[in-house]
Amino acid sequence: MFNEKAQMMKADDIRKLQTEKMLKMVRYAHDNVPMYKRKFKEAGISISDIKGLRDVHKIPFTVKDDLRDHYPYGILAVPREEVVRFHASSGTTGIPTVVSYTRNDLDKWNDLMARTYCAAGAKPEDIVQNAYGYGLFTGGLGFHYGAETLGCSVLPTATGNTKKQIQMMYDFKTTVLACTPSYAIYLAEASKNFGYKPREDFDIRIGMFGAEPWSDEARASIQESMGLRAQDVYGMSELYGPGVAVECPEQKGLHIWADEFYVETIDPVSGEVLPEGEKGELVFTMLSREAMPLLRYRTKDIAVINYEECDCGRWHPRIMRIKGRSDDMLIIGGVNVFPSQIEAALLETRGISEHYQIIVDRDVLDKLYVKVEVDKDLYESEDYNQEELLKRTSENLIAVLNIRANIKLLEPGAIPRTVGKAKRVIDMREEHDRIEDV
Ligand code: DLL
DSSP: TTTHHHTTTOOHHHHHHHHHHHHHHHHHHHOOOOOHHHHHHHHHHOOOOOOSGGGGGGGGGGOOOHHHHHTTTTTSSSSSSGGEEEEEOOOOSSSSSEEEEEHHHHHHHHHHHHHHHHHTOOTTTTTEEEEEEEEESSHHHHHHHHHHTOOEEEEESSOOOOHHHHHHHHEEEEOEEEOOHHHHHHHHHHHHHTTTOHHHHOOEEEEEEESSOHHHHHHHHHHHHHSSSEEEEEEEGGTEEEEEEEEOOSSSEEEEETTTTTEEEOOOOOOOOOOOTOEEEEEEESSSSSSSOOOEEEEEEEEEESSSSOSSOOOOOEEOOOOOOTTTTTEEEEEEEHHHHHHHHHHTTTTTTEEEEEEEEEEEEEEEEEEEOOOOOHHTTTOOOOOHHEEEHHHHHHHHSOOEEEEEEOTOOSEEEEHHHHHOOEEHHHHHHHHHHH
């Protein structure tokens, strides 16, 4: 097992190590990043007020705008010359969020990624096909170096060129596939269109899927069509990238590598720390990053954390699947709706495929439109009854959302496919607001 000592730490040892590292990190961030010195001063606290994990709630939050304000190099705690790599994620505002890494940071990230592969079931003898995007996005290089660190053979196919991708999967007998879940769904579909039988023709045993929300129903569908075990991987560029948390083969939540990431759950509105086990926004403190320390970083991701021992024997706390982001939550006619709930309701409907788009619009009232493709087999069969399918889909959506959606059933292939993160929600109300603002 790769870095077994870190992977199998007991709860008490995790807390002890977290405490030691936290105290060191608070001092390091305060002394080396002017922004943190200022934040501490404004909050009226000094480093000596933080004596243990129970005091962490006193530390002010860090938010995405803090990073944007420090474009381009980020909130550096080291001279720029010590930075060996930058990554960046683009946001809606146009100013990218840049993250910097020292040599030690990259070593640490590689270790976390190698553990991530290992905990998901990958082994040094695996052939890893990495179909995440290479470049400023952290998915490509993160999954690449992690697999090399574990000792796997890596095929850096990157995103796109789906036909060649599938050909290589077949020729090289790929055993681990790393990509977004939406691209995995597309790959399964495209390989069938190219005449392959994915379950029989491919040797993939494990999928390392993440970077976007996906449901248990989507997991079941990928596992069934590809004949692999689909493992969820969570991360974000601000926190190195992928490799913050991963599912073990028990598939009962994603283990957060707690020796490196201290997690809290807060009420996204009041900012109060919530008791263990309550659903809220995840807030992370990075316990040893050199180039760009982050204290209490607000992710906007909503989830529940489970601190119990997992059946796999690991004590690293588990994210019980990301429910969505507080800023992705749609408020439709006053009802809160997460796109993932819509996905789950659709995929529960027999005859409905996993390709869908959600459109929210407004005339006088908010309106929810769901465009979804009919499953290919059903669409081509004589039994296809559009009325009946529409009725069942509508009933399933109402049961989950409590609001009525205008559903449009489309022929297979009608919704554009994506190679990276899928764009599934189009909120026309934001467009109207922009026009009204002008
Ligand atoms: O998506 C890093 C990554 C790459 C993770 C590859 C996993 C695999 P960002 O582009 O900064 O970084 O986006 C981070 O994506 O805050 C979540 O909202 C979402 N996200 C990432 N992983 C998951 C997941 C990468 N497993 C943002 N489930 C995060 C749900 C996820 N949402």
